[in-house]
Amino acid sequence: MKKKIPREELKEYYKSLEDANEKTAAKLRFKIANLERKNKKRKSSINALHKKASKRRLSVEEEIALQRNEEHLINDTVKIEQLKERLLYLTSLE
DSSP, rough: OOSOOOOHHHHHHHHHHHHHHHHHHHHHHHHHHHHHHHHHHHHHHHHHHHHHHHHHOHHHHHHHHHHHHHHHHHHHHHHHHHHHHHHHHHTTOO
């Protein structure tokens, strides 16, 4: 999923699924894709800030942004792995 999907489309898609496990798996896949999309943006921001830092001293706001992006990247990477494990378990039940 490269782009954000409108909420109404997601609701319709989830309603079209009959099995509870299918619905849960679809929601897990969506969460994973969403977190991966956010992490891609964070990596880009982190790279840009590191590039700036190599040329000049970062402002306080930039330092905070860099730190927060790095923290969120780590946390969401862990969440992605946990969600993937749940998805793998769920799909193994089928």
